[in-house]
Amino acid sequence: MTPMLTPEETTTTQAAAAAHPRVIPAVAEVRQKVKQDLRMGRAYQQGRINWITTIAMGLFHVGAIAALFFFSWKNLLAFAVMYFFAINVGIGMAYHRLLTHRGYKTPKWVEYFLTMCGTLALEGGPIFWVATHRVHHQNSDDEGDPHTPHDGSWWAHAGWILSGRALHSETALLGRYAPDLTRDPVHVWLSKYHWVPLTISGILLGVIGGLATHSVMGGISMILWGTFLRVTVGLHATWLVNSATHMWGKRRFQTKDDSRNNWWVALLTGGEGWHNNHHAHPVSARHGLAWYEFDVNYYGIWLLSKIGLAKKIQIAKFDPHDPKPAGA
Template sequence: MTTLAEAKDTRRMTTLLEGKRKMPAQVAVYIFATVPAIALVAAVPVLWGWGVGWADLISAAFFYTVSCLGVTVGFHRYFTHGSFKTGRAMRIALAVAGSLSVQGPVLHWVADHRRHHAFSDREGDPHSPWNFGTSPAALVRGFWHAHMGWIFDRDLTNRQRFAPDMEADPDMRLVHRLFGPLTAVTLLLPALVGGLVTWSWWGAVTGFFWAGVVRVAFLHHVTWSVNSICHMIGERPFAARDRSANFWPLAILSMGEAWHNLHHADPTSARHGVLRGQVDVSARLIWIFEKLGWVHDVRWPSSRRLSRLRA
C-alpha cells in the first residue's frame, strides 16, 4: 500500500519529468555517446600508425574551441543562468555554437542543468555521483552515472517547469529542432575543410576523424568530467550546499568550468575562476563581448560578495 510520503515523492518526481524519450531519439543518444567514444579510443593506435597532420590539429583545435565555448558561454552561463544579457543575433549564434558540441538539443540541455542546480547532489539531480551511497562500489557506480550513464536514461526533464523562457522563444525552439542538421554540420564541415586544405579525399577522411568525431568525443568527456569528477574530488574554498569542487587539471580544457565550487556557490556569476591563478577562458570571452558592446548587464562577482561566500 502506498504511503502518504511515497505519494508525495511520486507527485514531485512527476513534475520533474515530461515523459520518455522516443525510441529513435534514444537510439541516436546511444550512437552519439558511444561511437565518438570508440573513435577516441581508436585515436591512440591511429596516431601511432598513421599520425595526425597539422591541418587536422588546427582544425580540431578550432572546432573544439568554438563548440566548447558555445556550451560554456552559451548553453551554460547565458541560457541556463542568465549571467549576462544580449540581443537576438548573439543569442542565436550562441545556441548554434553550443549545438555543435553534440551534447543534446538546447532546450533539453538547459532544462537538465537547471534541474541539476535545483536538486544538486540530492534526489532529483539527474547526474549526481552520490545517488547510490558512499561505499566504494556505490561511488564507482555513482561516477559512471554522473559521467555518462545518466544520458542513457529515457526520462526527459520537464521543460515547462525548468525552461519556460526557452520554450517561449521561437528562435530557441527552431535551433532545438535543428539539432540533427547541426550535428551533421559539426561532423562534415571539418571533413570539407580537411579535403580543401589538402586537396585530397584522405584529408577529408582525417579531418572528419580528428576534427569531427574525436573532437566531439574529447569534448564530451571533458564536459562530463565536470559532472562527475568536480562533484567528487577537489578544493572547496566557497560555501555551497552540495559537493561541488574545483579540479584544476580540467580548468583550461573546460574553458573555466572546472572552477565548479564557486559556480555552485554563486550560479549566476559570469566568472567561475575568481581566485589568483584560476584561468577562466569563458569569462574572458564574455569580457571581450562586453567591451565590444555585444553583451551587457554582465553579472561579475564583487569582492564583497566573494568574501561572504568563502567557506
C-alpha cells in the same frame, strides 16, 4: 528553481481558481506533478539503456580512436578551432552562463549564434541542456539530481546519458524549467534540430580537408579529428564537470552540495571546473574568482562587452577572508 507553469497554464488556472476556489488544490497537484516529472536522479529513471544514444556515443568513440591514426597539423588545428567554438563559446559561454543562468545579456542575434555553437558539442539542444542544468541546481547532490556522484561516479559521468528516460524531444515537459526558451521559436528550432549544425560542420570539414590535401582521405581524416575526436573529448570534458568536480578539489564556499573547484577540469573546459565558486554564486558570469583561477569562458564574455555585444555582466562579490555563498 521552482517548477513553472507555462503562461497559458497560469492564465487558465488563475481564471479557474477565481471562478471556483476549490480548483486551487488541482493547481497544486499540477505543480507537484511537474516537480515529479522533472526529477532526473537514478532512482527516477527506468533503468533501461537508451540504445540510440548508446550506439551514437559508441560510434563517436570508435571514430575518435580512428582519428589518432591520421594525425596532421591541419587536423589538429581543425580540432582546436572546433573545440573552442563548441565547448568554450557554445557550452560555457552560451548554454551555461548565458541561457541557463542569464549571467549577462547579448543582442538576440549574438545569443542565437552562441547557442548554435553549443549544438556543435552533441550535448542536445538548448532547451534540454538548460532544463537539465536547472534541475541539477535545484536538487544538487540530493534526490532528483540528474547526475550526482551519490548515485555512482560512472552514473554521474556518463551513465545518466546512456540509460533512463530520453528527454531530448519532450520540449513541453522540459519547457517548464526553461519557459524563457520555449517562447522563442529560434531556440525551439535549435532544440528540435540540434544535430543539423553539427552535420553541416562535418561536411564542411570534409570539403576543407579534401581541398587542402587534394585527397579524399584528407577530408575523411579532418572529419575524424574535427568532429568525432573533438566531440568525444568535449563530451568527457563536460561530463567531468558533473562527476569530478563533485568529488575532487577544494571548497572555498560551504555550499549545501559537494561541489568543488578542480583546476584540471577548468583547464579542459575553459573555466567550468571552478564549480564550487559557481554553485555558491550561480548567476555570476565569472567562475574563476581569484587571479590564478583562469577562466577562458569569462574572458570571452569580457571581450564581447568591450565590443558592445555583452552587457549587464554579473560578477560575484564576496569577502575573501570569510567567503559565503550568495544569500548566506
